[in-house]
Amino acid sequence: MRHDDTIMALSSGALPAGVAVIRLSGPKVRDALMAVSGPLPRPRLMALRHIGDAGQRLDQGLVVFFPGPASFTGEDCAELHVHGSRAGVKAILSALSGQGLRLAEAGEFTRRAFENGKLDLLTVEGLGDLLAADTERQRQQALARYDGALSLKVDQWRSVLLDLRAELEARLDFSDEGDVDAELPNSFLASLIGLRRSIADALAAVESGRVVREGIRVALAGAPNAGKSSLINALAKSDIAIVSDEAGTTRDVREVPLDIDGNLFVFLDLAGLRNTDSKAEAEGIRRAKQAMEGADIVLWLMAPDTQDATLPDNLTGKIIRVATKSDLTAATAPHDLQLSAVSGEGLDMLFATLARYAEDLIGGEPALVSHERDRMALSAAVANIDRAEATLKQFELAAESLREASASLERLIGRLDAERVLDRLFLQFCIGK
Structure with a gap:
């Protein structure tokens, strides 16, 4: 180039x-x-x-x-x-x-x-996210990043760090000057703590920002023939999954992205959980359990004409118990929702439940921080500020920790070490952009 x-x-x-x-x-x-x-x-x-x-x-x-x-x-x-x-x-x-x-x-x-x-690296990433946006939430989040909202916040953090470093370095370089106090001003520690809190608050929003950008992953899980593939077809309004009375039809993880109230949900159609002698089906079940562990929501499907499977106990996502095939008979097992993929009964309630979950998870305005690079840079900045606070009596160590915190933010906006991410980043863009 x-x-x-x-x-x-x-x-x-x-x-x-x-x-x-x-x-x-x-x-x-x-x-x-x-x-x-x-x-x-x-x-x-x-x-x-x-x-x-x-x-x-x-x-x-x-x-x-x-x-x-x-x-x-x-x-x-x-x-x-x-x-x-x-x-x-x-x-x-x-x-x-x-x-x-x-x-x-x-x-x-x-x-x-x-x-x-x-453009700086943050606005470049925002432009890339904007080009790839499929939902209204993604568009809002990407546009805010592209417009420089996060860059402005990072510049404010860097400005505070610069002032704090100047206070420390003045005592290192001009300790023999009469107009430089040996002690730090009373406002120094308050500014340092306020800066840490501001960066930590942004860091806490990384997960909600990631969910907007990558989508809320919803695993459809349960026993074979619990209605997972039928439900995925009903949600997508298309026959994308094979539906059969034969158990073990689904052998792999099928992903279906859907826009629900402006939020991206990625539904995962999984193999039914059961004991099996089939190596292919066993691999599908292993992948299903792995997908459930990484899901934000697990829809645990239970059908009146199938024996319920055992729900794994190592799941971290929200679990919603769904009684399926309500067109056959009313559910008797404890459940949160009841629906029929055939008649459509209960689908509106499912969509409303998922939309409420997205609102609780994401909140009002989408977070500006949403990339793994964001998490790494802000985590490093917070850790270095903590080290600076712990060594305030040793000006050289504290100044070095604040310098490292500044460097973390410089890397985030692309002022340092940008070449390491540029080639990978720009290859994701289309020709002509």
Whole structure:
């Protein structure tokens, strides 16, 4: 990936389409734009242009020019909004290639924005989350991160750390000066404790943020023929799972994502739990138990025409006992919900129960912290602040601990060690973004 090149990409998705957007960035944008569409339009204003190559007209469309550094990447940028024809787009890209432009790699536009200081690593991740958002909660959380809400919070923490470090380092470097007190001011410890509390509060929200971004995992578990596959089909409103009277039909973990009241739920259709001599079914049961252990919610299904299995005792998620096949007979065993996948009875109650659980788990506004990187960086910052508080009588040790806390936050926003995460991060972006 060379950063002195001028890059181009189709940024609007698969063709054919009503409109195709071709994006350009780099030092040759001005010349290339004039070569294929005539005089440059006024910055950030669209102009209707004939688009051609060597006197041959290729298309007609809207052209917009964004001079750097006031652009997404910080470089000269442009967009061509043309008809979404495969042949037309191919011809325009070929003409731009003749002007010295090359096709962009995955995430290269965003990487240039990062390296030119237009985005930090947190806002880049927010943009990636926004592109991948499927639910309203995910959109809200990703947009807040992309808009810089978490970056602003990290900058505030770094500013407090800088002031605290300055107090310590002044006593190390200027201890012989008369205007530097040997003792720390009374406000020092209060500021340190307040900073720790603020970071710890954000750290406590990591799990709810992760749940929004990755989804609430709901395991459908129980004995064979308890109605797990029938329920997954009813929830998805599609015959995605095989339903049979034969026990042991499900052998693997099937994941079905669903949007319920703006929250992502990932339902897991699991093998029925029982003793078996079949190696394949036994492996399915092992995977089912493993999935149950990692689930946020376990729907334990019990049917009137099957013998109930034994519920594992090492589960950490919320357990909801569901009596299935209510169209056959009323449930007699203790249960939280009763439903029928055939008639649809009780499904609304199940959706409402899950929505309430999501509200309790996530709360009002989605958390800004949601990535494993967030957890690691904030945990390290809190640990170093704790070390600083424990060694306040030894200014050198306390100052070093606060420096390490600052470094943890610097890594979070991408000011330190960014290369270790950049390649993996940007490869998740689509071409043209």
